[in-house]
Amino acid sequence: MCSNDKGGFVPPDANKLVARCPACKAFNSPKNIKCKKCGADMPKKS
Numbered sequence: 001m002c003s004n005d006k007g008g009f010v011p012p013d014a015n016k017l018v019a020r021c022p023a024c025k026a027f028n029s030p031k032n033i034k035c036k037k038c039g040a041d042m043p044k045k046s
């Protein structure tokens with residue numbers, strides 16, 4: 001079930017809003033070229 005009667009937060013396009021560091025799993029802005037937390041290179045899509 002995907003609906004949420006309580007109006008809870010269900011991000012539909014989380015992958016477009018954030019980029020996740022492959023090294024430490026921290027969430028970063030997709031604009032970041034390096035992880036703000038650990039400094040690892042972020043994967044770049046297209």
Ligand SMILES: [Zn+2]
Pocket residue numbers: 021022023024025026035036037038039040
């Ligand atoms: Zn990281």
